Amino acid sequence: MVRIAKLIVDVPLMQTDQPYSYRVPTEFEDLIEAGMRVHVPFGNGNRLVQGLVIEVETGNVSDQDGLKDIVEVLDVRPVLNKEQLVLADQMRETVFSYKISILKAMLPNLLNSSYDKYLRATELLADDERDALFGQEDHMRFTDLSVEAQVKVMRLAQAGKIQVEYIATDKQHIKTESWYRVDSQALEGFEISNRAKKRQELKTFLLENPESGKLVDLRQSFSGPVVKFFLEHGLIQEELREVSRSQAYFKAVPSSQPLRLNAEQSTAVAAITASIGQKAQTFLLQGITGSGKTEVYLQVIDQTLRQGKTAIMLVPEISLTPQVTQRFISRFGEQVAILHSGLSDGEKYDEWRKIEAGKAKVVVGARSAIFAPLTNIGTIIIDEEHESSYKQDSHPRYHARDVALLRADYNKASLVLGSATPSLETRARASKGLYQRLVLSQRANPLAQVPSVQIVDFRDYIGETEAGNFTPYLLEKIGEKLARKEQVVLLLNRRGYSSFVMCRDCGTVDECPNCDISLTLHMDTKLMHCHYCGFTKAIPQTCPNCQSRSIRYYGTGTQKAVDELQLLLPEARILRMDVDTTRGKGAHERLLEAFGNQEADILLGTQMIAKGLDFPNVTLVGVLNADTALNLPDFRSSERTFQLLTQVAGRAGRADKAGEVIIQTYNPEHYAIRYAKDQDYEGFYQYEMKLRHQMRYPPYVYTVGISLSHKDETFVVKQAYRVMTLLREHLSDQIVILGPTPKPIARTHNLFHYQILIKYRFEEHLSQVLDNILDLTQERENKDLKLSIDHEPQNVM
Structure with missing residues (x-):
């Protein structure tokens, strides 16, 4: 009898997306476990590739004839736990990505790079064992040991007597x-x-x-x-x-005590905590802005920890402000680990090790934090659950909410989906009783009132002002607040200085040579930028088509809006917050800290200022143009406009000062804007659901998006119609297929993009058919074809 390890090799192709069996060498027989990484010979050339062990079994000697041996064990203990391996199997059924890609998404980047293993003795190692292994050194490199010594070390590490550190060859793993x-x-x-x-x-x-x-x-x-x-x-x-690179997040954060809950908050906490450990239960916590959802989260997590369990708290990337993270650190201290894209790979690795070692009990992070290697999870919370950023837009295309449901089920945990404006899919499930709906209908601060909202019709001021972004009424209101030493938040759902450059004589727009999209003017760098492929060029002085000098800048952006406002209100201190001003590490935090310290009167920014901010001196929120996203070719455009307007309106009047909201628009009668004005989510929900039912869109149907890209447009069209034919031949006549059509931005990176959207209710063989479609990329003629399948795409543009 021999030990046989089944593993997934790090070769992301359809034909390799299956377990391969390898013989475990005798010296490693009782050391290798599922979840470890190994090096194995693969293919005819026997090149060494990395593999992830998913199962270890005992087989007959005769059965292992022809099996290759594992060459090297890369871990002394599993880097993926049992639950994560089960999770990868479940995700593979709905996330049409290779299993190795799903498994690697659960690991920090530094564990997917080149590294050495360093060993340090712990206090459990006896002196004679320490001297025999380490001599006069305090650490050693694993690869310097003989195979016999490596086996001994692995046993000691599994017993906790030796600490193992993965250190990259570029010295970035451990600081x-x-x-x-x-x-x-x-x-x-x-x-x-x-x-x-x-x-x-x-x-x-x-x-x-x-x-x-x-x-x-x-x-x-x-x-x-x-x-x-x-x-x-x-x-x-x-x-x-x-040195823990993330330690700076915990410095100078004073501890805090739980706040007194009102009746609705207390009911919510009691309901959520009662189900922990019983069976998986999903709650929709629907609370108006300022209703104290975060305090509910904090007290639910506190109760979870008291039961000896752990918790995951997800927030949208743009909401991961110091205000948010510090509230959790102040309540739970060093038990908190933070995971988000703003951390360096080294910082993420430090936090992963803290979680994996059991030192962290509460993980606060963005989308990928749902994979945190916590065990015994009692609660998973997803704040602002309607946010599209919870959906990964590259392989593997998972939605954090779907992964959370799987993890909650595995751990018998409570899953809390919180929002003032839930996604229609979540709200519909609550109406059917699949989720338990908990409502917070009043602001947590009894002195804080829901702000008054006014709609200003841009059309009433056409020709009256040169200010493209600001109506006289909004300017007057801003002036009033500045005179009272109060603060203002202004939302512009765009970025950059000017959308495009156009010739007034022939109408030519300066476009990217690699993509079918206009270049964006950035005045800070004095360059034209493509926001898709990164192409840059100098600002043109003449038209590239007719050589006319009648070239002008059109559209608007945050920088242009700031410049315009500074001319109109020269005494105002204005902070601009968008992708460009927050690019540097820590820039986001510095801007918000300055605004919180009242070093500025006005915060003007993009969507990132719409949520997660709580400044008591903000009494006016202005939306410069509510129409930006309304006319996009996406069935969720009205829902997203309503959500954004409702969320940003909630930034006003959060303390004892009354708040006002002014929404400028060219479409004052649009239902999304009218319901946002009244802060009427239920009214919007009923209206939008009727439209979705008529048009057969989610949540009444499921959707799958298929995207194909290639440098030859004729070729990609041919393959897109081939995919459509496969769908029609192997699926029922109940399915609705939209396309193939070019994407609204039909070319980027010198590739042409086509898409197909499938709408269906029940299709028994859909997964198998989609896997067969993925197989198309393995054909020789399709080696340069990029094909992706997205279950429930969040953007259909």
């Missing part, structure tokens, strides 16, 4: 500091010449201060050569100590 350890006995017996005054001073200092310290501090007090002398003679030893 360390050099510390010194004093050998007092050696120091006391060491003779130093009386003429070496500095050495005598250091000896005296070390004898009086024998505790360890940072070498950098020692070198600041004593010269480098003096410290080097003590190191060379063994009077002090240098040792590397790990």
Whole structure:
């Protein structure tokens, strides 16, 4: 009998998307576990590739004839736990991506790069074992050991006697500091010449201060050569100590106590916590802006921890502000781990290790934090659950909400979906009783009232003002607030300085040579940018078509709006917040901190200012143009407009000062704007659901989007019609197929893009047919064809 490991190899192709069997060498028989990574020979050339072990079984000797051996074990303990392996199997059924891509999405990037394993002794390792393995060193490299020693080390690591650190070959995995350890006995017996005054001073200092310290501090007090002398003679030893790169997030955050809940909040906390550990239950926590949903989350998590369980808290990427993260750190301290795209790979790795080691009990993060390697999960919370950013738009195309449902079911956990404006799909499930709906209908602060909302029709001011973004009424209101030393938030759902450059003589628009999209003017860099492929060029002075100098800038953007407002209100202190101004690390936090400290009067920005902000001195919110997203070719455009307007309106009047909201629009009668004005979610929900039913769109049907891209337009059209034919031949006549059609932006990166949208209710063989369609990319003629399948696409543009 031999041990056989089944593993998924890191070769993302359809024909390799299956388990492969390898023989486990005798020395590793009782060490290899599911969830570990290994190196194995693969293919005819026997090149070494990485694989993830998903199962280990015992087989007959005869059955293993022809099996190749595992060459190297990369982990001393699993990097993926049992639940994550089960999760990958479940996701493969609905996320049409290769299984290796799903598994790797659960790991930090640094574990998918080149690295060495370093070993350190723990306090559990006996002195004789320590001396035998480490000698005089405090750490060692795993690859320097013999196979026999590696096996011994793996056993010690699994027993907790050795700590294993994955350190990238570029030294980014672990951040360390050099510390010194004093050998007092050696120091006391060491003779130093009386003429070496500095050495005598250091000896005296070390004898009086024998505790360890940072070498950098020692070198600041004593010269480098003096410290080097003590190191060379063994009077002090240098040792590397790990530094957590995320520790800065926890500094100077004062602890906080739970707030008093109102009746609705108390009911919500009681209902959610009662189901923990019983069976998976999903709750829709529908609360108006300012109703205290975050305090409900905090107290639910507190109750979860008291039951000995762990919790995941997801927020949209753009809401991961210091205001949000600090509320959780202040309540739960070092038990919190933070995961989001703003962290470096090293910081993410530090947080992953903290979670994996069981030191973190609460994970706060964006979409990918749903894969955090927590065990015994009691609660999963998704705040602003309607946000489309919870859907991954590249492989693997998962929705965090769907993954959360699977994890909640596995752990018998409570899943909380919170929003003032739930997605129609979530609200519909609650109406059918699939989710339990909990309502917070009043603001948590009894002094804070829902702001008054006014609609301003842009058409009433045509020809009256040169200010393209600001009506006289909005300017008047801004002036009133500034005179009272109150603050203003202005939303512009665009970015950059000007949308495009156009010739007034022939109408030519300056476009990207690689993509069918106009270039965007950025005045800060004095360049034209393509926001798809990154192409840049100088601002044109003449038309590229007719050489006319009658070239002008059209459209609007945040920078242009700031410049315009500064001319109209020169005394105003304005902060601009968009993708460009928050690109640098920590820029987001610095801008919000400055605004919170009232170093600015006006915060003007894009969608990222619409949610998660809580500034008591903000009494006016202005939406410069509510129509931006209304006419997009997407069936969710009205829903997203309503959600955005409702969310940004909630930034006003959150304390004891009354709040006002002014929405500028060219479409004041549009139902999304009218319902947003009245803050009437239920009215909007009923109206929009009737339209969705008539047009057969979610939540009345399911959808699948298929995208095909290729450098040859004729070729990609041919393949798109071939896909459509396969769908019609193998699926029922109840299915609705829209397309193939070019995408609204039909060419980017010199590739032509076509799409097909499937609408269906029940299709028994759909998964099999879609897998067969994925197989098309394995054909030789299709090697350059990019094909993706997206279950429930969030954008159908």
